[in-house]
Amino acid sequence: xxxxxxxxxxxxxxxxxxxxxxxxxxxxxxxxxxxxxxxxxxxxxxxxxxxxxxxxxxxxxxxxxxxxxxxxxxxxxxxxxxxxxxxxxxxxxxxxxxxxxxxxxxxxxxxxxxxxxxxxxxxxxxxxxxxxxx
Ligand SMILES: Nc1ncnc2c1ncn2[C@@H]1O[C@H](COP(=O)(O)OP(=O)(O)O)[C@@H](O)[C@H]1O
Ligand SMILES: [Mg+2]
Numbered sequence: 577x578x579x580x581x582x583x584x585x586x587x588x589x590x591x592x593x594x595x596x597x598x599x600x601x602x603x604x605x606x607x608x609x610x611x612x613x614x615x616x617x618x619x620x621x622x623x624x625x626x627x628x629x630x631x632x633x634x635x636x637x638x639x640x641x642x643x644x645x646x647x648x649x650x651x652x653x654x655x656x657x658x659x660x661x662x663x664x665x666x667x668x669x670x671x672x673x674x675x676x677x678x679x680x681x682x683x684x685x686x687x688x689x690x691x692x693x694x695x696x697x698x699x700x701x702x703x704x705x706x707x708x709x710x
Contacts, residue, residue: 578621581622581623581624584626590704593682596677597700597702599674599677600677603670604670604698622641624639634703637697639696642695644692645688646692656668678700684701686699
C-alpha cells in the first residue's frame with residue numbers, strides 16, 4: 577500500500593502533449609507503487625508528486641520512499657527491455673518509452689536520483705514554452 581501526496585501549485589501551466597505526459601506519469605507512479613508493494617513492509621509507502629517553475633523549465637518530481645535503485649542499475653533503467661521484475665511481470669519498456677516521450681517529443685529531460693534504502697526521485701523537465709505543441 578502507498579499513499580500519493582500531491583504538491584503542485586494551482587497556477588502552474590505546462591504546454592505538453594497531455595496524453596503522452598499522462599502516460600509518462602502513470603509509468604513512473606506505477607513503478608514506484610510496484611516496488612513499494614514488493615517490499616512487503618508494515619507501514620504504507622509514500623509517493624509525492626510536486627512541480628515548480630524553474631524559468632527555462634517546468635519541473636515535475638515524482639519521489640518515492642521505496643527501496644531505491646542500486647548504482648549498477650542506474651544507467652540501465654532507461655534501456656529498452658531492462659527490468660528487474662520477474663518474467664511476465666514487467667516489459668522493461670515503461671521508462672524507455674517515457675524517456676523518448678520527454679526528450680524526443682517534448683525536447684525535455686528525464687532524470688533519476690536514487691539512494692538505496694532511502695528512495696527514488698524522477699525529475700521530468702519540460703521546456704517552459706508558451707505555445708501549443710503537437
Ligand atoms: N521507483 C523505482 N524504484 C526502484 N526501482 C525502479 C523504480 N522505477 C523503476 N525502477 C527500476 O527500473 C526498471 C525498469 O522500469 P520500466 O522501464 O518501467 O520497466 P518495468 O516496470 O516493466 O520493469 C524496473 O524493473 C526497476 O528495476
Ligand atoms: Mg514500469
